[in-house]
Amino acid sequence: MDQTLQDTDTNIGFKPLYAQVKDQLIRRLVNGTWQPGMNIPSEQELARQLSVSQGTVRKALDAMTAENLLVRRQGRGTFVAEPEDSRILFQFFRLTADDGPDNDAFPQSRLLRWSQESATEVEAEALAIKSKSPVWRIERVRQIGGSSTIAETICIPTITYPGFEDLTEIPNNIYQLYSSRWGITIAKADEQLKAILCDAGDSATLGCDVGEPLLLITRIARDLESNPVELRCSRCLTNDMHYAVNLP
């Protein structure tokens, strides 16, 4: 392991060894050396490979586990996290029924339309691409407990998802598709929430009145290197639902 950065003098740019180890391991995820579901080498083996102590490897692995990149199972080993429904639901889906939180079912979705268009100013800025770049825009409506609750618009850069036009269907768990088809891992996301009024379009989609209040969720999803790879805009009926946040 490169320890030159640890040298005394000029601590500008200093990075602890465990952080360097973590960067190395993330690189293996980024370049596909380690695929989702894989059993990665043991702590001892990684310590040998990188010429650091087991404790330092452990600190890096623990940090990555906390970020939902790895899953550790005592007696079995350490595995690359997969985008299964339950994890994605837990990590990224914060809408819950007011009464019994039936968080076990992934919300069904019905595709309304999808086409290639050119990015608006706002979309381009969010996705860090040039204005008017080609993007896929996908519109769908999601059901929770049998009723249409969310009108969703997903916007992704065409260049990031080559061959997207060949798809015949869009799965409920689109992050699993990103992973299996393009090797893109959604590692984190930033959301911004506002209250808005239902317009004519969403009224038709959701089967509610124009002027009803909707919870607007604007999400920028990022890959392992924090590049924005998806912009999602959800308009949610929150009569029997709420968005749950734990602080901290």
Next chain:
Amino acid sequence: MDQTLQDTDTNIGFKPLYAQVKDQLIRRLVNGTWQPGMNIPSEQELARQLSVSQGTVRKALDAMTAENLLVRRQGRGTFVAEPEDSRILFQFFRLTADDGPDNDAFPQSRLLRWSQESATEVEAEALAIKSKSPVWRIERVRQIGGSSTIAETICIPTITYPGFEDLTEIPNNIYQLYSSRWGITIAKADEQLKAILCDAGDSATLGCDVGEPLLLITRIARDLESNPVELRCSRCLTNDMHYAVNLP
């Protein structure tokens, strides 16, 4: 340190040593042995006191630091976290301006009314008290960037805050008041968000039209032992603001 729980056999109820250490240290916060702002003993000293290794104490301290209960400063020591404006703002206030996030200023508030009343069913359940128990209900309006943005109703059990009636004013940072006056530390909070329409009361308070969309935030704040000690209901104008969430 009591290590009996670690014994082999019957691992029901097993707790790692560092977790037991953490519980011990939290007890010192709860019973006031350690006050906000205090410099707590060094890792070495705590290890001696509790008869565990420094590494085990460190793991407990790191966990408490991650929960914003402690602040560690290299070369100086470890301190009990204080409810200063900047920390409370960062930890519990997620509303931000759409453009420049001017997150340095604590939002000013204007007191509308406060009185002792009896808890509704909903309030009683949220605060884990009996229905119709006496509570203080405080209503105020908060300004951000000079304009009234949030109508806020705070509900706290009378019994938890003895002498509340003697107060002559309510500070902007009410969590600092809870801490200094009653030794109550707000350690975490759960929030539920919905979109609603502005009613006549909030219209007058916020100076907006009836029927405008508002972001409704219902917060249950908890003390060090996870007891609910405040119920807060905020109705926010989100025309130029948004509620920011990072996932994870």
Next chain:
DNA sequence: GAGTGGTCTAGACCACGGT
């Protein structure tokens, strides 16, 4: 029984802050 992660210990050196 062999191998894994989970925990605990002991000791070392470093950078930082105050004396």
Next chain:
DNA sequence: CCGTGGTCTAGACCACTCC
């Protein structure tokens, strides 16, 4: 200069899983 937290190492024992 000393004491602090921050990092790194080496080795030990445990519980769990699979063979």
